[in-house]
Amino acid sequence: MTTVLEPPGWKDELTEELDETWHSPPGLHEWISTVDHKRIGMRYFYLGMVFFIIGGVQSLLIRMQLAGPDLDLLSPEAYNQLFTMHGITMMFLFAMPVLSGFGNYFVPLMIGARDMAFPRLNAFGFWVLLGAGIFMYSSFAMGAAPNDGWFNYLPLAGAEYTPGVNIDFYTLGLIFLGVSSTGGAINFIVTILKLRAPGMTLNRIPIFVWGELAMALQIVFALPALSLAAVLLTLERKFGFHFFDKTGGGDPLLWQHLFWIFGHPEVYIVALPGFGIASAIIPTWCRRPMVGYTYIVIGELAVALVGFGVWVHHMFAVGLSNITLSFISLASFMVVIPSGIQVFAWLATLVSGRPKLSSAMWFVLGFIMIFVIGGVTGPMLGAVVLNQALTDSYFVVAHLHYVLVGSAVFPIFGAVYHWGPKMTGRILDERLGKVSFWFMFVGFNLAFFPQHLLGVLGMPRRIYTYDEGLGWDAYNLASTVGAFLLALGILVTIVNWYRSKRNGPVAGNDPWNGETLEWYTSSPPPHYNFVTVPTIRSREPMWDQPELAGGAQAPSEGGRSLTGGHVTLSTSLLDARPQAIVHMPHASPWPFYFAVALTLLFFMILVELWYVAVLAGVASVMTMVGWYWPRHETQET
């Protein structure tokens, strides 16, 4: 090392200066104005978990109705609204927000940035999610929640067969929500490509960050199909267009294509960050670098790409030509390979390491087992003939829950135990964690494994009741019991979270001896994340660069203090060479106001109060003007 030694106490002085620069006063105005990615990430996380509980309660009601044959707990209409909202909630209001929440919180920390690239867009994304969530859930208050399934097929969802506002809540809600997801995705892409710490070349990016990047790319390319479909359906329902109406020259299959061009990548949008979480947890607890880093990264990107070529396997029974079916079937087999490569890389790391069986680790082990069971039924459903036999049966319900609960819920709960201490500063109770895991693992399998058998025995999906004597009763009862065990396991972790948050052992910077940069700073991190933005010389910087252990890499070691306002460092795309100092925007209430105006706009379109809708539209534009109004950055001195 060169001997440019820092004066003693440099760290305290620097910390003091940063604290002052990034200080935010308490109060309501500040609360709605904050652009701190960690606070926004926490909000995504908490809001997503609230929706997880709501969606979970819906599924328990569904399972109670199906616990035995010919039960009368729910009316057919209530059942249809519940299973529809369960799907919408779990996909759009739980999985995507919580996974984006972890991304929001940890991507800047893991790449050594002081915030996301577009902090105000980030804040806006959360407020839109909240607005869209309230918008969609207000449908229950009107007794008119969406009721044609999350796939919302035409002509059933057209004005003729589903009059009323149920489906308008669906279409408008999804258009609205798409604003949030798209903005968030663009933010992730730019952040990951441009704001990495110096030295974090492409092949040193943590795998979790790769997962969020793959997810963001998929959102940017897949979501327009859904938004377009929703816009077309809104025009058809409200203004009598005929995009999907055969008698008017449209085609109901257009809806299916548009929906699944989005809908299948959506599965990977939810799965890839989950894979990323697993890849963040495994090396830490196995105490060895991930085996096959490059294979995993290529695997994630390949899944993201090939995932766009398989949507028609949701439509194998609609009557398309066998040539079409064969091609899509081939793609559906192919997409298994990059997923399989990731699984084998995890297994290689697990059996070559010395895994510590922490709660986080148990959730990852459970994830791998569940995801593999969901994975092997993938090619079964990719094989055209078997698909045509099993599609729209409970076999598919089992398959999709194994894939989605496997690759999203279990990693998320693993992340709660792994990253929770970073977020709250307190370590969660390990014993309760394991209790929670075993209830969830056993409950999940009891709930969903029998559903494979139900599908084979001919039980169709989305039926609100069934006859006795078909050999379905016992499996349905088992499934219901399992669902309640699963719920109990989830409850244990929720209790654990709140108890530990108050009384848990203090985490310190790096309770698990982790390898990536989120463990370089305090728990929870300060607003500016790092006292110095470090220079990275390894894929596992915390293991290979002992000077990081103090929480502030000294300038003589490459740490950058970056004082003088809200700034972070921008680096080159491939090899992360420093390029520029980027000034970050300050807190602003305008993203919040913009989201409020948009929420009003969507409600007015829903109830067709066009004059008020125009006013709300004008108000939205005004808030954008406020957002971008040039002003003196008085906080800077």
Place this chain on the structure above:
Amino acid sequence: MSTRRGTGVFGTAVALLLLAACSDDSPSILTPRSEAAERVQGLWWLTFWTSVFVCVLVAAFLVQAVRRGRATAAEEGIDKRPVLWGPRFIVIAGLVVSGAVLAGTFAVSLRALNALAGPAGDPALTIEVVGRNWWWEVRYPNGAVTANEIHIPVGRPVEVKLSTADVIHSFWVPQLNVKQDQVPGMDNRISLLADEPGRYRGQCAEFCGLQHAHMLVYVEAQPPAEFDQWLAAQGAPAASPTSSTAGTGRDLFLRSSCAGCHAVRGTSAAGTLGPDLTHLASRETIGAGTLSMQRGPLTGFVRNAQDAKPGAAMPPTELTPEELSAVVDYLMGLE
């Protein structure tokens, strides 16, 4: 070795569970009664055992990881030594072996697709099945129209033209064939060729609204001679009432709103919104499998179909109890 044993134990357990559940009434893809359904079953067991093997293999790895974890001292340092076999293992297991297994399965599945794509011989008969909210209209070439119960001759290929009068439905009789959607504007067909006589349960498989759960279809495979007899009888006009109350019932039926929606061939009732009732009493169920075709359930269904099938198009009756009883008398006589 332990993996193979594990595969056997786990696979057999699941297989037994499946078979144990196959009560004779299960419309299961594992009790095929046609060549097409046997193809499905073959593909099922092939992919089933492959899947079981993969799952048990992965489980063995996970168990090994847990074992190593339990044997690990609490404080061990970071191990940065590269795992030399790692990349090779990933490529061989993840790419070469998985690729070969997947390619093989894909090839077999294509053969099955081709086999099902060809016609099952020249159809001996073509019938039309129209999906409607929430029942099936069945039309035979001789003019016979029935609902929800399709009769076919055993051993003869029957072609079914599938269409819909409203939303998308999906025709699925698991023991006879795969499913096929009924999409507005599409000319979809499926072939039924039953190996042995029997009554095969089917159900709409595409979510179609409130009563998707009560949209059952039965395929009754009969010996050809019996089938011909049945078809001729179904083609005939309705039987005349044999008692005076049934006669009163007929008059009430024709005068009231019943005839606006239902047809009874041989009378003036020619409605097309509801099922053709010409030979109602020859069916075993009413309401698309919702209730059995007996006096009690039929009376309840005519009185208020919304009790058993909420959301169905049929409104509650305005008939007095005596009138209702007469109408049911008439309907019970429509053999």
